[in-house]
Amino acid sequence: MSVAESAVAAPAFALAGVEKWFETPEGRVHALSPTDLVVRAGEMIVLLGPSGCGKTTLLRMVAGLAAPSRGQVRVMDRDLWRNGRRQPEAVAGLGVVFQDANLFPWLTVERNVALPLELRGVSKDQRDERVRRLIELVGIAGFEKRWPRELSGGMRQRAAIARAMSYEPEILLMDEPFGALDAMTRDAMNLELQRIWLETGKTILVVTHSIAEAVFLGDRVVLMSPRPGRIDTIVDVPFARPRTLDLQGTAEFQHIVTNLRYRLGATT
């Protein structure tokens, strides 16, 4: 899809005046002040910010896991919430990957990946075929019959990505997906994620608190700041795809990272 086409295409999802308050014993907390954001179909967008900036809250509201206190989230041109109730048709286009893989320990890796399809009543033949392709796509072939506890953290997270993609959602929401991994695995996973994104053309929203990761992955980086959580600036990252790890050593890359770090320091 060219830039011109994606500009006129309907956004993958959009937030209009979305706001979130949490009730706590200590009083009301303003987790996210009124926020607008439009994400194009096929875009890789990164939410970057320190803890408490509302980035996870924002993701959970897009995922339909938390209701906005005010404002509306639209997913694929549908209202996600109506009268405080989540609209299943809107959620169906979303796949979520959490910070922890959250695989069910009582299911083998392939049954974990197949779970969403089972819930949707997809026939066993179709399931097997799709699960096999996904497991290959995320690079964990050969581990289908293992229990999750027998896998390394990186492999578990790959399985979680396969599970989220199993029912072919248009949009992938990833909440610090590689936050629990060591730096080397993390680099490898970021390359993998880019490859999967290029192969599938999904819209992907990634939440992270690593500046380098954000700049490496994102078409745009949405910088957020805390107290109350809000969008500070949105930075375009113009580098061509596929990006390599060497990119991180270039002056242009470092320039963007330094600017973001400066903004982060100014806002916290």
Add this chain to the structure above:
Amino acid sequence: MTDKAAGPAWRRRPMSRSLPWITTPILVLAFVAVWHFYVAETHISAFILPHPGAVWRAWIDLLGNGRAWGDLVVTLYETLFGFVLALFLGVILGVVLGRVRWLETTLNPFVVALQVAPKVAFVPLFVVWFGFGMTSKVIVATVLAFFPILTNTILGVKSVELGHRDVMNSLTASRMAIFRRLELPSSLPYILTGMEVGIVLAIIGAIVGEYLGGNSGLGYLLIAKMNAYETDGLFAVMIQMTLLGFILYFGVGMLRRLLIPWHQSATRTGV
């Protein structure tokens, strides 16, 4: 990776695994020897403490006695019936209380009160209500086995990981699907722990029930031996009861291995 982590534990295991196979017979033999010498040296009355040989002969007698096997079957039946009933009620009520917070808060004082009450004290009442037949014993077994299963099920349902709930929520799973595919399997290790405690208590319930009334079962046989001043027979019945307990407890252990092979407790050596 996993192989490395499992390495040292795997190498140590054969030693710790085979050790009981050597030590247990030695300790049992030592125990019987001490018993033998104590009886031989002190000339204690056979009514107080019979010689191990006499107990052995009484036990062999019991094994050759059709009536005694009938008593074992009666106790087994009461225990299993009561246990299955307790399992059924305990899991259903446990799931409900584990999910519905206000109901749990409301019923909690009663659950605690009933749990603390010495339930064996209800036995005479059950005999009055349900007669001297098997029913009263089944109910005693149920009441005793019920609480550990209930409390463990509640704990299990409450311990379902929030992240796992998020997964099911993001997949817009129905309540029924959440129960069947998340809450139930996630609680199974807890339920099985409750079952392990419950099966032992069910045997106690059945036997105590038999003490008080009726004319069959191992508990009845035990009291009969006492009244007949057959202490060696008394010991023999106790051995039968213990063996029954072992078999049932191992049965639940087998269930654990069968139902939750994914859980660490299933791979660890039991008992």
